Amino acid sequence: MNWKNRISPAVNAIAPSGIRKFFDIAAEMEDVISLGVGEPDFVTPWSIRESCVYGLEQGYTSYTSNRGLLELRQEITSLIEREHQITYDPKKEVLVTVGVSEALDIAMRAVLAPGDEVLIPEPCYVSYKACVTLAGGKVISVPTKIENEFRITAEELTDYVTPKTKVLLIGYPNNPTGAVMDYETLEKIANFAEKHDLIVISDEIYCNLIYANTKHTCFASLDKMKDRTILLNGFSKAYAMTGWRIGYALANPVIISAMTKIHQYTILCAPITAQIAAIEALKHGEKYMKKMVSEYDKRRLLILDGMRKIGLECFEPKGAFYIFPCIKNTGLTSEEFAENLLRAERVALVPGNAFGDCGEGFIRCSYATSVPKISEALVRIENFLKNHVYR
């Protein structure tokens, strides 16, 4: 059978991830320092791992309710109440998912009809556009600019809105730029969403990883926005739990029911092991999380200082664990820069255009790696610039 002819057009329409190529090259090399990893370098705190082991010993191996363990949903809603003063009903307005990835996918499938347009500020996480396309929607990319520190503004969005626009999908603190939104800018976006009657899907997976006295504003906490927002979050970044695959969606009961319908037929429920660990993370994990955040912050300042010293322009990222230096003055494209650097100096990072066209001219460096490795990577990048770029 010629399988190539049998793949659905929707899947064929999706471009393969730009990250794959670098992974393949780097995987064959030794002594690579990677600034290309989009996950914490910490192992999940022991108390969280231990609670999962204990759960297994106690025989917690069954399915759970489709929506997730009620205890976990209650912990989630009380966290949101504590941190953002928004009240959700744990029985009707929460769905525990297999990471934010699943939540995003089923949210799109639950709301989009063929041809519906989704506004996505770029650069953005690699799966946003694919989720929209697979759900039959149309991606409308909205470029953000380094002059605005990669924030999206209501004015910029207005240029792209049409009668077919149904959803605005935002992810701040942002992967790959490290950008954060401030309250005033978000307020204007809330007014914009209200004016055009848009659903806002807000991916706030990095909300705990913010620095320099920045305060995260949850989109659903803005005036009249709770009902309009599908709030997505999870445990991967804050609690170093990427491999557990556990996240959640909070929204109006009608959309949560619709998402649950897809979830129950495709996933059934998030793994019980991860749900038990997530309960422990919310009950007792905060101190470990804060320690990790303080460590990221020091690495952030170190890499920011280092990049500037070796002559790469970057704005100060105040969220997530990425820095997004501009490499336009090297005369190389992002991909050339990343590939040449990897081959010459064995430092892996991700070209900015993997996150959208307006990421061209930038590179994403993750500082979720140890201080000695960051220091060594900076030396190698400097050598690369001296010996291969500015010769």
Added chain:
Amino acid sequence: MRELLELLEHDARRPVNELAAMLHRSEYEVEQQIKQLEKDNVILNYNTLINWEKFGDDMVTSIIEVNVTPQREVGFDAIAERIYRFDEVRSLYLMSGSFDLLVIIEGKSLKDISNFVSTRLATIEGITSTRSHFMLKPYKKDGSIIDDQECDRRLVVTP
């Protein structure tokens, strides 16, 4: 200052330029702060945590519970000083509970340690009893796991 100390406590060999970048201060400022902290005896020493066993040395570590009769005016301090002045004594703590002083001693052999306890320690005036325990295997020392098998298992590049 606290953040500087925490960084140094974790790794005393961090170069000043790195510390300065991480703390968002000038190198001069960091250098001055370190000097001041050393002068104030907040920073006591920069030791290296060594796995002697791995190097090939057989060291014996003993933890000794000591009961003493406190002395008028100086309490436990005078006896404590007579104990901690010995080079063999690695650590000494005043304790609550069923004994008074906890002494940690390192020696080259069991004999070495028993000699020290019987001839030096137990004979100090005011010490009423000692009880020695020998350490069999260290698992974690000063926050460092001795034989840590956990490593970075992440893929090289992920979104």
